[in-house]
Amino acid sequence: MSLNYSALFPANRLTAVNEAFEKAFGNVIINEASLLTGGLSAAAVYKIVANSQPYVMKLDVPGNQAAATSFERIALAATAGIAPPLRYKNPDTGIIISDFVESKPIRNIFSGTVLAERLAAAIKKTHAVAYTIPGDEMKDTVDGIVAGFRQSQVLSGPIPDELIAQYEQLKKVYPWHDTDKVFSHNDLNPTNILCDGTAIWIIDWDTAFLNDRYVDLAAVANFFIHSPEQETVFLHTYFGEVTDYQAARFYVMRQVSRIIYALMMLQLAGQNTTAGQVCDQQMEGIFLKDIGPMIGAGKISLATHEGQLLYGKALMNEAVEQMRSVRFSEALTVLGNH
Template sequence: MSQTLSQHIPAPLTAAVETALQQAFGTASITDVSLLAGGLSASPVFKIIVRDQPYVLKLGKSGSFPANLKLAADAGIAPPLHYHDTTSGISISGLINNKPLRNVFGPERLPQELAATVRAIHSVPYQATADNLQETIDGMIAGFRKSNILSGPVIDECFSNYDIIRSKYPWNDQEQVFSHNDLNPSNILCDGERIWIIDWDVSSLNDRYIDLANAANFFVYGEEQEKAFLDTYFDGAADEYKAARFYIMRQVGRIIYSMLMFQLAAQAKPKDYAHNQEMEGFTLQEFRTQMGAGTLSLATYEGQFMYGKALLNEAVHQMRTPRFAAALAVIG
């Protein structure tokens, strides 16, 4: 193995990585390797250059490699898969030279392109046991409360409304499909012509609306885009029930990602750290403005903590609207 690669790969995995390279390319020689940042995956991900071509080397946990990555690659949703080992968790995929989705498709085409991609994911045949989404969310909220990172009336209002959702939402119906479960901008790439989805570590059988809600929360704005998004996904006019369920799940998705952000923020500080309890003024618009200006980063405690607050505030704001009450009545 080259010295360049051995400097980055943990010693216990060097032999397995060398085998992967030999089987994929007939050589273990690479000319460059660099750590890829930007996602929330716990697995180390590298850009490697082999014979002047870029690839993605991912070191998953031993024995935990998701066969789902191969399913997605075979379906043409994930980038081409050149090597995967279900025992070691190592995979090598094609590298997408990512271009901003909004620049490529514009506001008129993006909702449809995104919805078509989500529909393609959900069309992949999948027989594994479904995850229990309700239990997952309950566990995340319990972990948040235990961390004591944040409290106050906005937090109480949020979880009080979630308890109402929890009692009314049809968690265990027949809407279970093959789902990515983490459709955030780090995992939705574009090569300038089409969308590719990466990082399938948490994919499973799940409620179709979690993927729809997560993707929309990052890329779909306003009633017109929302209608185009849902109509494309459902191949026609989305009825009142579908729209209501989607809207409620958008708030659940915001709560999920806020819990993830607070979890990351809590890990960055000592247990007795006095976190700022102020919630006023922490909006998604302000967060996006600071991110765009480069004054905030999701790689830092400050960015994670503010994003968690902004997401929670947005969920609470939406759950105060007449539309939320009407949507609950429809699904109830």
């Protein structure tokens, strides 16, 4: 190896890192090593270039059970061909190495119904992975997010009140305790869905567990499915023939997903304030169709209070608008009668 890692990796991890490189790459030259950012976990993530090929190395807590479980999820997803190929895994040392995906904007590679079909196929492949470890009960999780939002008092008024009232109604009929659970990623936002120009890869499996299949379907649909034609292809690719019950449950979960992301983003905005700062309570005129493209173009940053607040409000307005619709009330009736 040709690089001096003493300034990049913790001194007490150097021996394990060198061993990982030797087992993963053999006696080759490490051309580059740099720290990456992002992801939900506190683990350090690095880009490694060995023999001019890029890889990702995650440096987690050695011997940590949570890390070991996460590593196993990554290995299962990689074996299924949905996570980037795995090169090295050692939970005892807390090191895992995978191929690095040079990601291209997925909407530039696939568009319209083709994008819907490819995304549904990726979710279907994920859900086919054999897995048995459950997570927290989803209803309890959402209830906790709603309670946290109420306690934070970051935003108040008729729109937040209506959102919570609608949630209280839908949670009475949604089949939270359905035992038909699958291996779910549980955070399929655009930063975790990569495209190399040909294939779709999913990363960041820390929050994966056995869960309601509609969680992943709803999250991806909210980010990428924006027309009735796309939705039809998306659901038919995943289910085959789509029943009224499946369509209703999918649509209701889309609103639950929007509620989750909206309230979490707003709470984050509330935490990301300066002393004495009061969050702007204005809700009118803040729509996802306007805010989303501005985020994509880099005009709004989700790392700032302002960006988090705007995005949270836009998601909330979208959820409320959808839950006012005839389609939503009909979907609740279908679930209630099932």
